[in-house]
Each structure stands twice: as structure tokens, then as C-alpha cells.
Amino acid sequence: MIDQRDEFISEAQEIIEGLSRDLLALDAALKRAGGGHPDTDPDVVNDAFRAVHTLKGLSSLFGVARMSTLSHHLEDLLDDLRLGRSEITAKVLDVLFRAVDVYNLLLVALRAGEPEPQREVDALLAALGAATSSAGGAAASPLGDYDLDPGLLGVLTEYEEHRLRTNLQQGVGLFRIRARFELATIDTGLDDLKARAKPHGEIITYLPSGEGGDADAIELDVLLASRQTTDVLRSVLSGPGLSIDAVSRRGAHPQLSEPPPTVLGEPARLTTPPSAPEEPMRAIPARARDAREAGDPVGGGAAPGRDEDAVALEGPSGLTIRGVAQTVRVDIRKLDHLMNIVAELAIVRSALGRITDRVRGLPELRDLGMELHRLHRSLDRHLGDMQGGILEVRMVPLGQVFDKLARVVRQISREHDKDINLVITGAETEVDKLIVEELSDPLMHMIRNAIDHGIEPLDARRQRGKPDTGTIALNAYQKGNHVVIEVQDDGAGIDEERVLATAQRRGLVTPEESRNLLPREILGFIFLPGFSTKDGASELSGRGVGMDVVKTNIGRLGGVVDVQSELGIGTKMTVTLPITLAIISALVVVVGGRRYALPLASVLEALMFDPFAVRTIEGREVTSLRGQTLALCRLEALFGLARPEGTSPPARQFVVVIGVGSQRLGCVVDSLIGQQDIVIKALGKSLQGVRGFTGATELGDQNVGLVIDAPAIVEEMLVPSEAGRLVGQRRLGAAGGEAS
Amino acid sequence: MSRRADPVARRGALARRAVERGARTEFLAFRMAEEIYAVPISYVKEILKLPPLTEVPRAPADVMGVISVRGRIVTVRDLRKRLRLAESPSTRRSRILLAELPAEQGGSGERVGLFVDEVLHVYRLAEEEVESAANVLGSELAEYVAGIGRQQGEMIILIDLRPILGSASGKGAALPPALAAAKGAD
Numbered sequence A: 001m002i003d004q005r006d007e008f009i010s011e012a013q014e015i016i017e018g019l020s021r022d023l024l025a026l027d028a029a030l031k032r033a034g035g036g037h038p039d040t041d042p043d044v045v046n047d048a049f050r051a052v053h054t055l056k057g058l059s060s061l062f063g064v065a066r067m068s069t070l071s072h073h074l075e076d077l078l079d080d081l082r083l084g085r086s087e088i089t090a091k092v093l094d095v096l097f098r099a100v101d102v103y104n105l106l107l108v109a110l111r112a113g114e115p116e117p118q119r120e121v122d123a124l125l126a127a128l129g130a131a132t133s134s135a136g137g138a139a140a141s142p143l144g145d146y147d148l149d150p151g152l153l154g155v156l157t158e159y160e161e162h163r164l165r166t167n168l169q170q171g172v173g174l175f176r177i178r179a180r181f182e183l184a185t186i187d188t189g190l191d192d193l194k195a196r197a198k199p200h201g202e203i204i205t206y207l208p209s210g211e212g213g214d215a216d217a218i219e220l221d222v223l224l225a226s227r228q229t230t231d232v233l234r235s236v237l238s239g240p241g242l243s244i245d246a247v248s249r250r251g252a253h254p255q256l257s258e259p260p261p262t263v264l265g266e267p268a269r270l271t272t273p274p275s276a277p278e279e280p281m282r283a284i285p286a287r288a289r290d291a292r293e294a295g296d297p298v299g300g301g302a303a304p305g306r307d308e309d310a311v312a313l314e315g316p317s318g319l320t321i322r323g324v325a326q327t328v329r330v331d332i333r334k335l336d337h338l339m340n341i342v343a344e345l346a347i348v349r350s351a352l353g354r355i356t357d358r359v360r361g362l363p364e365l366r367d368l369g370m371e372l373h374r375l376h377r378s379l380d381r382h383l384g385d386m387q388g389g390i391l392e393v394r395m396v397p398l399g400q401v402f403d404k405l406a407r408v409v410r411q412i413s414r415e416h417d418k419d420i421n422l423v424i425t426g427a428e429t430e431v432d433k434l435i436v437e438e439l440s441d442p443l444m445h446m447i448r449n450a451i452d453h454g455i456e457p458l459d460a461r462r463q464r465g466k467p468d469t470g471t472i473a474l475n476a477y478q479k480g481n482h483v484v485i486e487v488q489d490d491g492a493g494i495d496e497e498r499v500l501a502t503a504q505r506r507g508l509v510t511p512e513e514s515r516n517l518l519p520r521e522i523l524g525f526i527f528l529p530g531f532s533t534k535d536g537a538s539e540l541s542g543r544g545v546g547m548d549v550v551k552t553n554i555g556r557l558g559g560v561v562d563v564q565s566e567l568g569i570g571t572k573m574t575v576t577l578p579i580t581l582a583i584i585s586a587l588v589v590v591v592g593g594r595r596y597a598l599p600l601a602s603v604l605e606a607l608m609f610d611p612f613a614v615r616t617i618e619g620r621e622v623t624s625l626r627g628q629t630l631a632l633c634r635l636e637a638l639f640g641l642a643r644p645e646g647t648s649p650p651a652r653q654f655v656v657v658i659g660v661g662s663q664r665l666g667c668v669v670d671s672l673i674g675q676q677d678i679v680i681k682a683l684g685k686s687l688q689g690v691r692g693f694t695g696a697t698e699l700g701d702q703n704v705g706l707v708i709d710a711p712a713i714v715e716e717m718l719v720p721s722e723a724g725r726l727v728g729q730r731r732l733g734a735a736g737g738e739a740s
Numbered sequence B: 001m002s003r004r005a006d007p008v009a010r011r012g013a014l015a016r017r018a019v020e021r022g023a024r025t026e027f028l029a030f031r032m033a034e035e036i037y038a039v040p041i042s043y044v045k046e047i048l049k050l051p052p053l054t055e056v057p058r059a060p061a062d063v064m065g066v067i068s069v070r071g072r073i074v075t076v077r078d079l080r081k082r083l084r085l086a087e088s089p090s091t092r093r094s095r096i097l098l099a100e101l102p103a104e105q106g107g108s109g110e111r112v113g114l115f116v117d118e119v120l121h122v123y124r125l126a127e128e129e130v131e132s133a134a135n136v137l138g139s140e141l142a143e144y145v146a147g148i149g150r151q152q153g154e155m156i157i158l159i160d161l162r163p164i165l166g167s168a169s170g171k172g173a174a175l176p177p178a179l180a181a182a183k184g185a186d
Helices: A002-033 A042-061 A065-082 A090-112 A118-133 A150-154 A158-169 A183-200 A230-237 A265-271 A278-293 A303-319 A321-326 A332-360 A363-394 A399-415 A433-454 A458-463 A496-505 A511-515 A519-527 A534-539 A547-556 A710-718 A723-735 B002-011 B013-019 B177-183
Strands: A173-182 A201-208 A217-226 A242-246 A395-397 A420-425 A430-432 A470-479 A482-489 A560-566 A570-578 A583-591 A594-599 A603-608 A615-617 A620-625 A628-634 A654-660 A663-669 A671-679 A693-698 A704-708 B025-032 B035-040 B044-049 B063-069 B072-078 B095-099 B112-116 B118-125 B145-151 B154-159
Touching (some): A002 A090, A002 A399, A042 A065, A065 A090, A158 A201, A158 A217, A173 A183, A173 A230, A183 A217, A332 A671, A363 A395, A395 A399, A395 A433, A399 A420, A399 A433, A399 A470, A430 A433, A433 A482, A496 A511, A519 A547, A519 A560, A547 A560, A583 A654, A583 A663, A594 A671, A628 A710, A654 A671, A671 A693, A693 B063, A704 B063, B025 B095, B044 B063, B063 B112, B095 B118, B118 B145
Parallel strands (some): A420 A470, A594 A704, B035 B154
Antiparallel strands (some): A173 A242, A201 A217, A395 A430, A470 A482, A560 A570, A583 A594, A583 A671, A603 A654, A615 A620, A620 A628, A654 A663, B044 B095, B063 B072, B095 B112, B145 B154
């Protein structure tokens, strides 16, 4: 039962995300049109309608009454939109966007086992009522002017008729394509035709021509609305048994009778074989309407109501049959499990390698040894491929989270009455699924900050000679083994002076210390916990609200946040993340007799440690590397390791230089063991508060090695100057009673 | 559950006799320092011999380290530290109990290793054989003790795993009937 609920939640989530994307597309079309008639893609409106319809069926099947009621009303609204009975306006979209949020609230409540949020749902239902009641009628169109078979017009569904009218109103030409399809291949044939026709127009409907068919084939009349000429269409759609004619206008005006509703089922049955994927698509609106007319009890309690919705559910699931065949939704834990198996296989592989080497060393088994060697190499290669394959499966495009952000931008900018243009690049950049999940909150926070406090009010922008519309750029790109995400605004920028003043007032830094701070170190203060309390927020116009949380969350993913800002010009936040959390190359080192793994992504170089080159500056050990000062970190001391009895540090130690962002730190280690691909496993919840490690990994023979969290160590040692540690000390002091 | 418990249970004649007496809660008894402790066996998923332990710098004092159990990293905690018992070095008999408190019983859902000096056997205790801990022990340790079990003249300290394996909001969560009666206060 719990599994079923999870399944429902994840399926619903997916549908809602799709719905949100559709709405964003509609919003974009609306913006493009300015005040004029939006050229919305009918497929998108349809998609949104189907999404809500599917949600209705699903939620009532699972007894989520409020979601079902909500979907039911939304469906009405979307049905009106797609049939052109009402206009798509910004106001209507507001309501629909709100619906997405309420859906998400419902899912959150459901997951947590809490009662459904009634207030939000009721408020939305009221708004929906207002939106639907203001629906206007579609203008009459010159359908009768065309030389169309009345029989054909008679069997158009309401939706098809609407599309036909819309196209004709916009002056699009009408064509009749007569095509012959083999019954055995009609599905693919029709799809192919549709795919080829799509760039040039819209297929309104298709019906059997009633001629030219035989036992193995059927001839269809396809009605296509297109701005192309007949010749162009003939050239792009040419094929055997296919003819194209323009439907001409004629003078006469025979009244178009309303399509008799009873006709609908029959030709549909004739038109397409039962397995054709189009059948349910055409049938849904009809069924949905029927269900509604029948009173469709959405309370979810009564058995007949459930049955009805179960029938309605069949439609959309039939629709997605092809999609399901190509994509599989997999629990990420299953992939983790596969990854673990691969890791164990890798251990078997090394053992096999050792045996192979031994066999090859025996002269009498030379041939056998060679053969074993070949097999081992092949195993090695395939195992590598498998590992790569599993990793690839975990990767999803960042677009998933960007879509959500686009919604946030729209919502907040409307709330604040700021005109904002969100420019997204690199939405196709892929990262590990787990990272994407964890990214949405921090990014949302950054975007919210950019709108709230970055982008100035209109008059301020005009004064500064900036365009009325503020721009927030969301850029993602891959850089080696990392993904970089930038959130950039052309707003007011951060005032360093005021940040510094606040930092001094909070005792984070003394006036003497502040003189030596670099601009980036000053900006770094906004990431400190406790920096942005309430009064600090208003003084700094809120910059830095919760930025410490952002930093912590990004840090947990093994990433870093950097901020650059220019007063009056804008602010850029840069998030740098590893592509995947699952497997990384690491340098295995020994510290205090224990083995640790250092992610290679953070390692710049390793060199011999020269104890005589160490200097002390302000109580910190530094050395020089190619003329530059390099801060040192004695990991053994930092970790408080006690050496196994009777051992002392080796005479020759090494320095591993790690780099995070533009900062570098030299870690002193006993020895370097070598590079190794490791699978990082999370430490248990009970160790979450422990700083300095991102996880653990198996280093063979049952031994576990901890993976050092390079950004955390760098931060602990370096960033931003003493402030971080000062805050820590003050906190401790306060907790102990009187602060010193 | 009983599959893993069986080899242990077979050793205890007590346990077999108890089976005939109807509904009871099963406890896995173990030794730490010189005392006998027990936890409800339904929380114990596995008993392991001591694998190589990797210490975790700067972890809480009762964390002995981490181990790998079939590819999963498990934190091993030292109950002796929590219960302020004498710590002797591990021996041939030392074991790690892999325990997990389900979320609906106030647990964090994390599987945690508990270090014990020796695993003894399984007790099946009826409600009336469990005595409230509040009467017996000082308040300091009472947090970790769910009750005292008495059977055949033996005294077993029943450990409440919630403060050890629980999420912070463990209060009021379901305990096995025998323990619920003993803790009373909940």
C-alpha cells in the first residue's frame, strides 16, 4: 500500500512537472504576443488538459479527494481553453500556476501523511470559479465557405472543429491528403505522415475515405491546415498512394449544423484499428464529458465513482503506452544497488588480476596465463562500460530544476510588480539525479534574493539608465568534471561598505582586520551564519538572507558558491558542483597511519614536504610554492589522530595542494598511495554533524576509508579570514554561559 | 527474524519453555562489562563478528567508527559509553548488533551497529516479568533503560533504543507491550 502511494506520488509529480512546463510555454507565447492574439501551440494546451485529466483519474483512484476535485475543475477550465471557449490570459495563467503550487502542496502533505491543505485548495477553487465563469464564446468562422464534405464536418469533434475554425480565421489554407495505409503498418505510417506534416501545418482530423480500401489496406482522408502551397506540401509529403489537394473556398454559405454527438463513437471505431494509439486521444474528451455529465462523484468514496474514473484513467494511460515502452522510471536506490554490485565486481576483478599475474609467472602455465590475461582485460573493459552506463542513467538535465525556477521567477516578479526576464542557457547540462533534487532549494533562494533585493524598483532603474525590464540569467555549463551554474542579475549589486560595517558591528571582524580584507573576502561575510539576522537584513536590503543555508546545502553536494558583485551593475553567484556523487577519482593518502581518499577534482598537485620552508604567519603555518604563499594544514592535528603506538611520522612527508574556487591549501600527509576510482557512500545520519568528510568508500579487503571533504577543510582553515572561527568561538562562549 | 535468532535461542532452555506460555516479547540478551542487557529482538537485524573499524575523526564520543556491511557504510556506536560502563578491549566474543528502529516507532530509520562484549541468548518476557526502571535506577541512566526483566532469578536490563537510534521526536512512540507497561510514564 505504501509502495502504491509512493508510486502515485512520483507519477503525479512527473505529470505536474509536465503541466508546469506547458504553462510556462503558454506564458512565453502570451508574452511574445504582447497585447495581441497569442499564437499558442494547441498541442501544449492539449498536453496541459491531458495532464490534469490524468491527475484527476489517478487521484480519485487513490482516494485523494481534494486533488481529484481540484483536477475536475481545472479540467473544465482547460477544456474551455483548448476548445477556444475562453481566452488564455495572464489572469487565467495565474490561476493555473497557482494550481501547480497547490498540487505540490497536496503531494507534500500526502507524502508526510498530513491532512490535505484545505484552505489553499478552497481558495484556488474559488479563483477557478471566477476564471471559468468569465469565459467568452468563440467567434463564428467561415467554415461554410469551404468546399468540405458535410459528412466530414458532421463527425468532427468539438475540439477538431475549434481547431479548424481557428486555422481558417487566421487565413491558413486547407488541404485534403488522401493516403493509403497498409493495415499492418498503419500506426507507423500515420505517425510518419504526422511527423512530416507537423512542421508545415496542423492535422485537423483524418477519416476513412470510404474508397480505395481493401482487406489489407485502408484509405484515409487527412485534413491538413497549412500556410504552404500545394506544391511544397506535395514535395515534402510525397509517397506512394498519397495525393494532396487544396480545399477550395466556394461562394455558397450552407449553415453548418452542430455536430450530432451520437456520431462520434461510430466513425472513430471505423477509422482506426483498436490498437491504434490515436483512438484513446480522440475518445478522451468525449469520455471526460460523459463522466462529468453523469455527475462524476469526485469525493472518491462511492464505488461507482471510482469505476467511472478508472475508465477515464484508461484513456491517458493508453495514450502513453509508447512513452512507457521507451522510458522506465527507476528508484534511484536500485541504481545505487547496481553501483554497489559493480564496486564488488571491481574488487573481484583485482583479485583475479593478482591470480592472473601469478599464473603468468609460472613457465609451465604460460599459455593459460596469457588466456587469463586476455579475459581479465576484457572483464576490465566491460566492467568499466557498465559503470559508465549506470552513471549515465543517473544523469538528468538541469532543465528539470530550471523549469521550477522559471515558475518562481514568474510568481515573485508578479508579486513584487517587477518586470523580469529570465534568460536560461544550458538547461540540457546533465548532472546526477540526486544533485538535481538537492539543488532546487538553494537555487530558488538565490533567485528569490536576486528578485527581492537585486533588481531595483522601476524608478531606480530608470534613474540609473537601465532598461525597465530586469534580467536574471541562469546559465549552466560543464567544466571538466564539474557543472557550473550561474545566477546573474543586472540589479543593484551588493554594497561592500555596508557589508563590512555590519560585519564589524556583529564583531565578525575588527576594524584593523578589515583593512586587509579583499573584496571577495568581504562579500564572503554574507555566507556566514548569523550574519543576516533581521535588522541586518533590512539594513542590507536583505542580501544574504539565508545565504549560509544556501552555502551549507551546496557544500553538502560537494560544491562551492562564489559571489561577485559590482555596485549598481549587478551580482553574480556561481555554484560549482561535481557532476556526480556516485563515483569519483580520488587520491588515496595516509595520515597518521590511516588511509583517506581525497577527491581528485580538488587536488591540484602533490609535492615533497620541506619542513624547513615552513613559516608561521599569524599563528598559521605557511610555505611558499613557486613564489606564492601556501597555507598549510596538518591533517593529523586537525583530525586529532593518535598515532599507533611506537610509530612516528615518516621522515619524508608530502603536501597535497587542494584547490577550491580560487583558494588553495596544502595538506600535509604521511604518504601517497595512489589514484583510485571510488564509490562514495554516505555516512549515516548520526554522523551528519561531523565536519570534514563527504562520505566513506571501500578500499578493498573490507577496509573503509573516509573521503575528505576538500571544500569543508579549505573553508575551515581559510574562509573568510578568521571570521568563521570567531563566530564558532563566540557561539561556544555563549553556550557556556557568559561570553568572554 | 526468527531465522537469525534461532541458533542463539537454541542455547537457551529458558526460551523454549517460554514459548509454551503464550504471547510475550522476545529480547536478545548480551553482556557489556559485567551486566546483562537486552533489546527487543525485532530491532536487531543481524549479528556481526567484528570487522575492521575505521575511526571517524571529530565524531561524537560514543561513535567507535564505521564499517562496511555489504557495501553499506554503518556507524558503530559504543553503548558502554552511553551507559558509563567499563570498557575493555574487544575480544573474540565481541559482536556488533545491527539494529534499526523503524520510523513509526520514533526511530531515525538508520541502521546502526551497536558494539557489545558478548551475545548471550533470547529471552521471552511477559508483561508481568518486566518492572519499571524508574524505581530501580538513578535518573541519569533511566533515559536509556526501558525496564528491568526478571526471569528464573536472572535480572536483565532492558535498553530503550529510542534515545540511541531515535530521531529527536521519539516521545510517545510505540514500544513493545512489555516495555510500554514498564516505562509507564510515556
